[in-house]
Amino acid sequence: xxxAAFEYYRPTDMAGVIALLQEHGDEARxxxxxxxxxxxxxxxxxxxxxxxxxxxxxxxxxxxxxxxTIRIGAMTTQHDIINSALLVDAAPIMKEAALQxxxxxxxxxxxxxxxxxxxxxxxxxxxxxxxxxxxxxxxGPDGDRSVDARDFYEAAYMTDREDExxxxxxxxxxxxxxxxxxxxxxxxxxxxxxxAAVQISKADGxxxxxxxxxxxxxxxxxxxxxxxxxxIGTDCRxxxxxxxxxxxxxxxxxxxxxxxxxxxxxxxxxIVLGRAIARAWSRA
Amino acid sequence: xxxxxxxxxxxxGEDHEFLAEPRELLIYALREKLNITGPHVxxxxxxxxxxxxxxxxxxxxxxxxFVAQANGAEVTTIEGLGSPDALHVLQExxxxxxxxxxxxxxxxxITRAAKLLEENPNPTEEEVRFGIAGNxxxxxxxxxxxxxxxSAASELNAAKEAAQ
Numbered sequence: 113x114x115x116a117a118f119e120y121y122r123p124t125d126m127a128g129v130i131a132l133l134q135e136h137g138d139e140a141r142x143x144x145x146x147x148x149x150x151x152x153x154x155x156x157x158x159x160x161x162x163x164x165x166x167x168x169x170x171x172x173x174x175x176x177x178x179x180x181t182i183r184i185g186a187m188t189t190q191h192d193i194i195n196s197a198l199l200v201d202a203a204p205i206m207k208e209a210a211l212q213x214x215x216x217x218x219x220x221x222x223x224x225x226x227x228x229x230x231x232x233x234x235x236x237x238x239x240x241x242x243x244x245x246x247x248x249x250x251x252g253p254d255g256d257r258s259v260d261a262r263d264f265y266e267a268a269y270m271t272d273r274e275d276e277x278x279x280x281x282x283x284x285x286x287x288x289x290x291x292x293x294x295x296x297x298x299x300x301x302x303x304x305x306x307x308a309a310v311q312i313s314k315a316d317g318x319x320x321x322x323x324x325x326x327x328x329x330x331x332x333x334x335x336x337x338x339x340x341x342x343x344i345g346t347d348c349r350x351x352x353x354x355x356x357x358x359x360x361x362x363x364x365x366x367x368x369x370x371x372x373x374x375x376x377x378x379x380x381x382x383i384v385l386g387r388a389i390a391r392a393w394s395r396a
Numbered sequence: 397x398x399x400x401x402x403x404x405x406x407x408x409g410e411d412h413e414f415l416a417e418p419r420e421l422l423i424y425a426l427r428e429k430l431n432i433t434g435p436h437v438x439x440x441x442x443x444x445x446x447x448x449x450x451x452x453x454x455x456x457x458x459x460x461x462f463v464a465q466a467n468g469a470e471v472t473t474i475e476g477l478g479s480p481d482a483l484h485v486l487q488e489x490x491x492x493x494x495x496x497x498x499x500x501x502x503x504x505x506i507t508r509a510a511k512l513l514e515e516n517p518n519p520t521e522e523e524v525r526f527g528i529a530g531n532x533x534x535x536x537x538x539x540x541x542x543x544x545x546x547s548a549a550s551e552l553n554a555a556k557e558a559a560q
Contacts, residue, residue: 113440113459120401120418120464143465150460151442153419163418165465191454215530216508217445220454221461300529301443 115153118160122168126251126278129164133276134253136162142278144187145221147214148230172225172280177202183283186225190214193224203284205291205311209240212295212307228261229279231269234303238265239333240293243309243325246284252277265332289313289321290395294388296380298371304328305371306380308360308388312343314396319343324356324389329364329381336363339385348393356389357382403467407432408476418464422456423447425463426473434474434503438532445531448504449473455511457530474503477510485555486510486548495544497535505531509545517553521546 123129133140140162143149152158166172172187175196182202184193190210193199200207213236214222227237228248241248241261249258253276261282264272273279288311295307307327313320322340325333338359346352366377400415407430414429426432426449435458438446447459450472458471478484486506489495496502505528512519512527519527524545525538533541 113437115419115421115462117417117419119399120462122464122467146462146465147442147460150462151440154421154440154459163462163464167465215445216512216527217448217455217457217530218442218460221456 113154115150116156116159116161118163120163120165122165124168124170126169126280129166129169129278130251130253130276132162132164133278138275140164140275142166144223144226145189145218147218147222148226148232148235166278173223175199177286180286181283182286183281184224186223186229186278186280186282188224190219190222190224190227191216194219202286203244203291205240205244205287205293205309208291209236209293209295209309212236212293212297215301218301224282225279228264228282229271229273231265231271232303233268233331233333234328236293236295236304236307236327239307239325239327239335240309241282241284242333242335243311243323244284244287245323246282248273248279249281249283250274250277251280256280258283262335268331287311290392292388292391292395294384294391295327296384302371306366306377306384308381308385310385310388310392312348312389312392312396314393317347319346319348319352319393319396322356324360324385326360326364326381326385329366329377331365331367334360334363336360338363343389348389353386353389357385360385401464401467403463405430405463405466405468406470408472416463418462420463422449422451422458422461422463422466422471425466426458426471432473432475435507436500436503438500443530443532444501444504445508445528446501446504448508448531450507450511455508455530472507474507477506484510485551486513486545489544489548489551490541493540493544493547495536495541501531501533501535505533505541509548513545513549513552517549517556519546519549 141160172185193210246261247258296305322343324339325335339356342355342359436446438444442460
């Protein structure tokens with residue numbers, strides 16, 4: 113419950129943030145909503161001698177849609193996502209997923225940037241971002257760069273972000289067609305036993321495009337290209353869904369924990385993906 | 397490393413200034429520095445919501461906010477919602493409908509419910525249950541909490557209509 117002591121900073125521009133990260137190296141961390149970092153600090157699983165709060169930086173919590181591209185600032189909260197009419201219209205899967213993350217209080221504080229940068233495979237947004245083929249925008253001492261969500265995750269808590277970089281925004285093309293985020297969990301606020309993000313578009317009664325990503329079924333989110341390929345060109349009925357599930361099961365690698373043994377998680381993964389595909393197709 | 401910082405908080409309409417280590421959690425600043433002991437601590441993993449207060453218009457778990465982050469904030473706790481002589485409509489309804497037993501979750505529950513009704517003045521039972529899902533209660537089984545909140549919503553709405 114009692115975190116170790118730290119020095120606190122609330123810079124007002126990104127240059128100030130980067131300077132602090134450069135000065136203190138891996139002794140410094142940025143804090144966004146604080147709802148993964150503070151719990152870890154309270155358990156002393158994270159020690160952060162220099163805590164750099166991003167709340168003083170303007171312009172990090174805007175949602176914009178322009179030329180078919182959606183941009184969500186890193187400090188946008190889950191609450192903001194749920195209540196953004198713009199986003200509900202342009203990418204309704206974001207609200208559907210955000211409502212399955214944590215609980216009201218955590219959603220007022222927890223941010224999109226923190227969710228995707230955290231690196232915990234339990235987080236829901238990383239798989240969703242892979243499904244949407246999002247880009248993550250990073251700012252560091254050498255300037256700005258962007259990384260595909262599908263290339264960002266290396267292992268549990270290991271991402272492509274360098275210690276001196278800050279994730280500032282996510283962008284993705286406005287998705288087309290039907291969508292679903294289906295999550296199996298033990299109770300409100302729990303990380304998924306298994307979850308699936310699906311986007312499907314339809315043409316002439318067949319699946320025209322599909323994208324599928326799975327949450328908490330490996331040490332990273334899993335974008336399953338093979339599962340999507342199994343759907344494309346089909347009528348999305350039972351046999352096609354079964355083929356997609358079979359392909360997905362080859363891509364995941366769950367581990368046993370108190371959410372269940374591997375066999376159960378693989379079973380649950382198949383169920384949630386089947387449901388997500390069916391719901392996405394019904395909306396396509 | 398244990399340098400104290402100068403912290404300003406407006407709690408229940410009153411300004412407070414004090415020195416605290418940045419790592420001090422908002423819940424402890426409220427309880428131990430300001431003697432505002434309605435908000436409680438029921439866990440150390442940010443699940444239970446017994447520490448819920450309203451900070452800058454958001455329901456937050458004050459066990460998961462450093463006092464450094466809260467510096468400059470406006471905070472409302474259960475003590476700011478009503479008084480023993482003039483209960484808030486939610487407090488009145490929790491009493492009327494037996495929405496509490498031990499009372500430990502109640503300050504967080506009511507503070508959360510107040511924000512919920514502000515954002516959604518006419519919630520369904522399902523919306524109430526989902527809206528208080530960040531608040532755990534060991535005693536009531538939730539049923540009477542839901543009744544209390546729905547009843548408070550009706551009263552607030554009736555009062556609004558009467559005022560028009």
